[in-house]
Amino acid sequence: MEKKIILGIELVTVINELNQGREFTKHLKNHLGPLSSLELCDLLIQKILSSYEKAISLLNGEDLVREIQIDGILETSQALSGSNPMIEVSKDVCKKRKTSPQQAEQVRIYSGAGLRLLDDGFIWRKYGQKDIVGANFPRSYYRCTYRQAQGCMATKQVQNSDKDPSILKITYRGIHTCNQASQLGPHLALVPKNDPQQNQCQSHQVEGNQNLSQETIVEFGTNPKIKTDEMGFMDETFMPISSSLPPTSIEFQNMETNTYQEEKNILGSETYCFPMLQSQNLQPSEANLYEAIDAPTPVSNLSVGGLDFSSDLEGFDPNFMFGASEFLF
DNA sequence: CTCATTTGACCGTT
DNA sequence: AACGGTCAAATGAG
Numbered sequence: 460m461e462k463k464i465i466l467g468i469e470l471v472t473v474i475n476e477l478n479q480g481r482e483f484t485k486h487l488k489n490h491l492g493p494l495s496s497l498e499l500c501d502l503l504i505q506k507i508l509s510s511y512e513k514a515i516s517l518l519n520g521e522d523l524v525r526e527i528q529i530d531g532i533l534e535t536s537q538a539l540s541g542s543n544p545m546i547e548v549s550k551d552v553c554k555k556r557k558t559s560p561q562q563a564e565q566v567r568i569y570s571g572a573g574l575r576l577l578d579d580g581f582i583w584r585k586y587g588q589k590d591i592v593g594a595n596f597p598r599s600y601y602r603c604t605y606r607q608a609q610g611c612m613a614t615k616q617v618q619n620s621d622k623d624p625s626i627l628k629i630t631y632r633g634i635h636t637c638n639q640a641s642q643l644g645p646h647l648a649l650v651p652k653n654d655p656q657q658n659q660c661q662s663h664q665v666e667g668n669q670n671l672s673q674e675t676i677v678e679f680g681t682n683p684k685i686k687t688d689e690m691g692f693m694d695e696t697f698m699p700i701s702s703s704l705p706p707t708s709i710e711f712q713n714m715e716t717n718t719y720q721e722e723k724n725i726l727g728s729e730t731y732c733f734p735m736l737q738s739q740n741l742q743p744s745e746a747n748l749y750e751a752i753d754a755p756t757p758v759s760n761l762s763v764g765g766l767d768f769s770s771d772l773e774g775f776d777p778n779f780m781f782g783a784s785e786f787l788f
Numbered sequence: 789c790t791c792a793t794t795t796g797a798c799c800g801t802t
Numbered sequence: 803a804a805c806g807g808t809c810a811a812a813t814g815a816g
Contacts, residue, residue: 584792586793586807586809586810589805589806589807589808591805592805598806600807602808614807
């Protein structure tokens with residue numbers, strides 16, 4: 460099965476820019492005439508050009524990615540301030556050495572996504588790093604910080620994709636039994652609705668035999684929506700990434716492969732495209748991207764995992780993201 | 789001093 | 803035996 464979702468704030472931004480250009484053009488038209496102010500016309504022309512250039516720039520991907528590799532983890536800086544970053548996250552599951560339920564995701568940071576993109580709402584502690592044969596990048600191993608305190612056995616692995624270093628492959632294993640999930644809110648739960656026992660645990664939980672081959676389609680635009688297909692666990696309680704990021708795309712892959720983008724259309728996968736809004740300012744201390752973003756971020760109104768949409772959404776149609784009931788943040 | 793990260797060693801699985 | 807995952811001592815940061 461195949462599913463593909465193409466969304467992204469990029470498109471919305473382009474449209475916004477084009478709309479702005481159109482509005483400025485209308486104003487210019489209204490001001491054209493013998494009594495018009497030359498300065499005003501010049502200003503409007505500049506704004507029109509600016510809008511169109513922004514739109515073209517976005518379409519050309521010029522604001523995308525500038526990546527810095529730090530400790531095997533990619534940090535992406537924003538090339539254009541005010542651009543709309545975009546993350547691509549995909550998930551897959553590997554069958555090799557199946558010691559516990561696992562679920563993987565790939566995270567691509569396009570631009571200015573900021574550190575919070577990878578914040579999945581849990582506090583993780585790194586306990587190991589391994590060079591993987593055949594892989595260009597080492598794999599980092601993280602466990603839940605509350606492993607000792609609360610016996611939470613959730614772990615995750617993070618590795619850069621060989622084919623596209625801008626993609627972080629994150630594999631989640633185990634189930635959170637700590638109380639982080641309850642603190643972060645029920646919308647984060649990835650657990651099946653019919654299994655309330657696991658509601659105390661949080662996102663990225665996969666039951667042992669859960670079928671990860673599924674089709675999910677998310678379409679954004681004026682009427683955003685998610686479609687799921689053969690997804691036992693992905694219903695309205697499912698928040699694909701976490702508290703902290705509105706992912707722009709996620710894809711699930713089945714357990715037969717670890718392959719990435721090239722194969723994602725062959726395998727059952729899902730892609731979410733969430734608009735990434737203007738990035739937070741990156742602090743120097745956040746240079747180590749992945750570690751820095753692992754702190755849980757409080758979920759408040761209009762704050763999806765640390766991204767404050769109440770401010771970032773300025774200029775966007777509020778219906779764009781939240782207008783559809785299918786999306787539950 | 790405390791806590792998190794790093795990194796080599798160890799162990800289990802294939 | 804090779805590989806992947808985890809452990810734990812060493813190290814560093816706050």
